[in-house]
Amino acid sequence: MQVSRNKPVIPIVAAPATEQTLSLYQKTPKVYPRSVSGYFKNWRWLMIWLTQIVFYGLPWLQYGERQAFLMDINAQRFYLFGMVIFPQDLFYLALLLIVCALGLFLFTAVAGRLWCGFSCPQSVYTEIFLWMERRIEGDRLARQKLDTQPWNLGKAAIKLSKHSAWLGFAMITGLTFVGYFTPIRELMPATWRLQLSGWEWFWFGFYSLATYGNAGFLREQVCKHMCPYARFQSAMFDNHTLIVAYDSARGEPRGGRSKNQDYQAQGLGACIDCSICVQVCPVGIDIRNGLQYECISCGLCIDACDEVMDKMQYPRGLIRFSAAGGGSVHGVVQHLLRPRVLIYSGLFALIFGWLAYSMLHKPDFKVDIMRDRNIMYREASEGIENLYQLHLINATEQPQHYSIQAYGLPGIKVESERSLTVGATEEALLPLSLSAPYPDRKGSQRIMIEVTAQPSGETVSTNSTFYTP
Structure with missing residues (x-):
């Protein structure tokens, strides 16, 4: 098939290039x-x-002379009023963290995110910085107007005053934080x-800048992202959990009048669609759009x-605290005995009771017995001798005198020093030698x-092994 040469040819001309940048990023409005x-x-x-009196006041409380x-990280001691906790007591810290987690879960299941709105450090310091x-x-309107106007001497002076106040408060906060690890009466001078x-210096600067940045600039972004x-939190919510809710049946259709x-x-x-509920929200959401994860239940x-x-x-009550599934506060109170709350309450009570009992019955000293790894046993003139290392920690703030005895084998006795004195909150390592006549049974024997x-x-007993030929 031949193409006719007389057929018109339409030239393909490139369209004029026009540069257009399309940004997919939308800046979060302030x-x-x-x-x-x-x-x-x-x-x-x-x-x-209440929270700030505790935070800033607790390091200044004295107990005796400390x-x-x-x-105290350097000395590896944790002083809690009359109690001294050592690294070997991390068991208590683990229980405390579990108790705090279960308490948060229980509180959330019953009352929603009241912790976030009223006690969370991020919300607390953001409110202080906003003040x-x-x-x-x-x-609000004055701040919006100030941010939109061009820079001049007056605006610079106002901004400098605000950031100076923020930095001063943040530095006091950072210094107080370090005061929990270094005695604050020595830290200040x-x-x-x-x-x-x-x-x-590092933790003082880090905590100060974190407070200044989080409460002054990031604010609601910390809660959101x-x-x-x-x-x-949604995993702990059910239809009886308290949330801040808008009564759409009563409020809609909205409009001015x-x-x-x-x-x-x-x-x-x-x-009346005044949007004041949106203007006062510290995270900038419209509660009329329903439950949102950004809501911190500040009320x-x-x-x-x-x-x-x-x-x-x-x-009143167009916006109120109500059950997530609808209903009033009284409806929530009537449904406290539901499985989710009962499980959280039971676990919380069990572990908190365990922690309280362990702390109240915490021994005043700790003992650890380690066998000498170089010598299993040695024969003496009167029998068999085993060597040990006794590690003793005095968990009180007074010097203590300790006596040592051994049981479990006929005639077993302590050949080395039978007593020692350990200073306040100090540790001691004592070579310990035990001897016993040749027993009837051979091999390893359990002793105490x-x-x-x-x-x-007060007595602390620990088991060990006594080896014989």
Whole structure:
């Protein structure tokens, strides 16, 4: 088949190049929480005061001649008022962490994320930093206006004042944190003289910058993207868990109206669509869109909505704490005895009781017996001799005198030193020699070595092995 040469040819011309950059990244808008007053706001500040009094005040408490609460890393001691905890007592720390985890699970199953809204350090320090920001820059609209205006001397002075206040508070927080590991009454003058150790400088700077960055800049981003609790909380929620909820049946359809109009006659709901509940939210969500993982159950939207309802002369409770499956707080109380809560409560009570009993009956000294690995046994003139190393830890803050005895074989006795004195919170390693007449049975024999503290009479016994030919 031949193609006609007279057929018109349409030339292919490249389209003019136009550069166009399409960004798939959307910058997260900054949240400017509006100030609000009310019941839950007062409770938040009460919890802020309580938590910060404990945090900043605890290192200054004295017990006798030392700091009451001190984690002395260099000496490998943990002082908790009248109790001294050694690295060998990590069992207690493990139980404490399990108790805290179960307590959080139980509290979440019953009351939702009240921990996040009222006691979490991130929420607490964010609220403190916001308070300083409001005092220096003004409330929501003033802060928005300040950020959009061009830089000038006045704006720079305001921003410098705010960040100076933030940094000062963060440095006090970082120094207090280090005071839990270094006696704070020694730490303060050493800081002024710039005589801190390398690790003390590191943790002071790290914790200060972490507080400054998390509470001043990241804020709600920590709750949304860094904290795992927001992600797995749904596994602990059920239809009886308390959450902050918007009553859509009563509020919709939302819309503006005059205070004197009958909104029901106009086919409107109780929500006037003022968006104040969104403006006061510290994480910037709209609670009217339903339960969201970002919600920290702070209750500020409830205070804001109740204030608007009062002005409109509508009943309160358009936004309120209610059960996740609907219903009131009273409905939740009636369903506390459900399997999830009972399991968490039982495990919490069991492990907490175990921890409390172990701490209350914690011995005042620890004994560890180690056999001499070089010599299994040796024959003496009167029988068989075995060598050991006795490791003894005095867990009290007074010097203690200890006596040593052995049982389990006829005629067994201590040939080496039978007593020793160990200083307060110190350790001692004592060579221990035990001898016994030739026993009727050959091979290894089980024995018991008993250490008694004087004058308390407290006794700790430990089993070991005595070898014979």
